[in-house]
Amino acid sequence: MANSRYTPRTFALEVAMVLGSICFIFPIYLLVAISFKERQAWSRQPMSLPLDPYLGNFKRAWSEAYLGDALIASIVVVVGSLIILTAVGALAAYFLARCKPRLGYVLYVLFLLAMLLPFQLGLLPLYQMMNTMHLLGKPYSLILFYCGYQLPFTIFLYTGYIRALPESYEQAAKIDGANEFQIFRHIIFPMLRPVTGTVLILNCVFIWNDFMTPLLYLQGSSWATVPVAVAAFVDQEITDWGIVFAALLIGMAPVLLLFTILQRRMMEGFAGGLKA
Amino acid sequence: MTQGSARVVAADTATPAPRSVWRRAWSSGGIGYGFVLPAMVIYLAVILFPVLQGFRFAFTDWNGLNRQINYVGLANFSRMFGDMQVRSAVGTTLIIAGALVVIKVTLGLLLALIVDRNLKSKHYLRLVFFMPVVLTPIIVSYMWKYMFSNDGTLNTLLNLFGIEGLRWLGDPTLALVSVIIVTSWQSVGLSMVIYLAGLQAIPPELHEAATIDGASTLQRSWYVTLPMLAPATTVCVVIAMIQGLRFFDQIFALTRGGPGYATETLSTMIYRISFQFGEFSYGAAVAVVFSLIVAVIVLPVMYFLRKQEVAVG
Numbered sequence: 204m205a206n207s208r209y210t211p212r213t214f215a216l217e218v219a220m221v222l223g224s225i226c227f228i229f230p231i232y233l234l235v236a237i238s239f240k241e242r243q244a245w246s247r248q249p250m251s252l253p254l255d256p257y258l259g260n261f262k263r264a265w266s267e268a269y270l271g272d273a274l275i276a277s278i279v280v281v282v283g284s285l286i287i288l289t290a291v292g293a294l295a296a297y298f299l300a301r302c303k304p305r306l307g308y309v310l311y312v313l314f315l316l317a318m319l320l321p322f323q324l325g326l327l328p329l330y331q332m333m334n335t336m337h338l339l340g341k342p343y344s345l346i347l348f349y350c351g352y353q354l355p356f357t358i359f360l361y362t363g364y365i366r367a368l369p370e371s372y373e374q375a376a377k378i379d380g381a382n383e384f385q386i387f388r389h390i391i392f393p394m395l396r397p398v399t400g401t402v403l404i405l406n407c408v409f410i411w412n413d414f415m416t417p418l419l420y421l422q423g424s425s426w427a428t429v430p431v432a433v434a435a436f437v438d439q440e441i442t443d444w445g446i447v448f449a450a451l452l453i454g455m456a457p458v459l460l461l462f463t464i465l466q467r468r469m470m471e472g473f474a475g476g477l478k479a
Numbered sequence: 480m481t482q483g484s485a486r487v488v489a490a491d492t493a494t495p496a497p498r499s500v501w502r503r504a505w506s507s508g509g510i511g512y513g514f515v516l517p518a519m520v521i522y523l524a525v526i527l528f529p530v531l532q533g534f535r536f537a538f539t540d541w542n543g544l545n546r547q548i549n550y551v552g553l554a555n556f557s558r559m560f561g562d563m564q565v566r567s568a569v570g571t572t573l574i575i576a577g578a579l580v581v582i583k584v585t586l587g588l589l590l591a592l593i594v595d596r597n598l599k600s601k602h603y604l605r606l607v608f609f610m611p612v613v614l615t616p617i618i619v620s621y622m623w624k625y626m627f628s629n630d631g632t633l634n635t636l637l638n639l640f641g642i643e644g645l646r647w648l649g650d651p652t653l654a655l656v657s658v659i660i661v662t663s664w665q666s667v668g669l670s671m672v673i674y675l676a677g678l679q680a681i682p683p684e685l686h687e688a689a690t691i692d693g694a695s696t697l698q699r700s701w702y703v704t705l706p707m708l709a710p711a712t713t714v715c716v717v718i719a720m721i722q723g724l725r726f727f728d729q730i731f732a733l734t735r736g737g738p739g740y741a742t743e744t745l746s747t748m749i750y751r752i753s754f755q756f757g758e759f760s761y762g763a764a765v766a767v768v769f770s771l772i773v774a775v776i777v778l779p780v781m782y783f784l785r786k787q788e789v790a791v792g
Binding site: 297 | 511512514517519521524525527528529530534536543593594598599600603604605606609610612614615616618621622624626632635664669673675676725727731732745746759762766770777778
């Protein structure tokens with residue numbers, strides 16, 4: 204179908220789709236437009252272009268919602284979780300893919316099962332556990348949670364990829380006298396780059412966007428992540444949409460930036476990674 | 480080819496390295512258990528142990544604070560069956576999950592079919608429709624809260640056509656519709672890229688062969704394209720279903736379960752019972768039932784869809 208001819212009907216479809224996409228993305232335009240307007244301006248003409256941009260909303264949102272702290276908290280949680288997830292996940296997947304077949308299968312199913320286990324069931328005991336260990340209100344609790352919660356999915360992606368890799372590289376390295384860890388570190392892990400990219404993208408977006416667990420673990424602490432800080436702020440300020448939208452836009456900016464840089468890679472990651 | 484020969488070389492020249500008994504016990508298939516140990520520890524501590532604990536709490540009267548934990552048998556469960564709020568939450572959750580599956584599969588497929596054609600703007604269109612997928616759900620929901628407000632964008636547009644504004648989040652039915660609109664807007668792009676990957680994996684020879692056999696465009700779509708998309712459909716349906724069943728953020732931002740309890744889902748309900756009312760054991764019981772519902776729905780659907788795939792392949 205991709206090589207069919209460009210007919211007037213194709214053109215009509217094209218025009219309709221472009222118009223449709225403009226309607227589709229209109230809420231985002233509105234978000235930007237209103238966040239740059241003062242109260243009287245947006246309440247009178249919310250949809251017009253902000254020709255005379257007003258920055259007061261951003262100043263207030265930034266300082267009153269503690270968005271600077273929230274950004275740091277989010278980055279700490281995301282980076283910490285990603286490092287541990289990638290390392291632990293890739294190591295375990297290497298074992299699962301290369302150990303004795305029956306053991307590998309049993310462990311693989313065990314980890315797969317965890318993807319179906321509803322985390323709501325473990326939510327309360329885990330919360331209680333964090334409370335007993337005095338981890339609530341600290342970013343470690345969230346990092347620990349994500350390392351557990353996203354681990355099965357990470358192992359799943361890595362194992363599928365490693366199984367398809369030929370073993371000859373490892374055997375060659377073994378002959379050259381490398382030990383298991385050296386083989387993993389210098390031979391296997393570098394070959395995993397494509398799937399590591401997918402693992403990083405999917406886990407990063409999931410962890411950055413998650414709301415319920417940080418709400419439970421970090422609400423009201425100085426380590427509130429961006430979604431929690433934004434939600435707490437918006438619930439106070441719900442009458443002034445200019446300030447609310449400024450806070451939302453700041454909260455959205457990091458993911459939007461990441462998406463602008465990695466657009467293609469991200470779409471492929473979502474299409475391929477979730478299909479596995 | 481290279482792979483095979485390397486293996487032969489390895490088998491010929493490598494004499495098995497002398498290994499201590501301890502080392503042999505510590506490895507499986509030549510790989511030390513140390514590799515899987517960290518993952519196992521995290522898995523047991525963060526997933527398996529809490530889930531089993533949650534299951535246990537469902538049969539107790541624990542409220543999160545009391546030292547003495549008493550087993551109360553099925554009391555929490557029998558209480559649940561008389562609880563109209565639980566029934567309503569189950570219904571709402573199922574409606575949301577069902578609506579999301581239908582909307583995301585049909586619209587996602589439609590979008591994928593369109594942006595797979597030779598449109599000049601196809602890359603732009605893919606980007607635009609996919610972009611909301613990566614945004615934070617809670618932030619997107621607050622953005623839509625403005626669109627839905629009484630003098631918000633949607634009502635302004637309706638007024639333009641001479642229609643009186645609606646109480647989008649104030650009316651029980653409309654509130655549910657609004658929540659579904661927001662989520663569909665945000666996640667239809669995910670179904671689109673999954674279907675798009677499926678479409679691009681169809682070998683063009685299949686279409687050529689069908690054309691030579693005299694199949695019309697419509698027949699080709701129905702007999703060639705759709706069956707070949709079965710794996711993509713499995714993924715889209717399962718993702719949409721799980722998303723619908725675990726629905727939380729959008730409700731939190733848009734309606735807080737209201738008006739009344741019209742948009743309360745099982746997730747928001749478990750949250751409210753356990754963390755706002757402090758009834759841990761009752762919340763755990765709802766979570767057990769919730770898990771059963773998820774398993775009873777998702778597993779058969781997965782099994783059925785996978786079978787379709789095999790039949791095609």
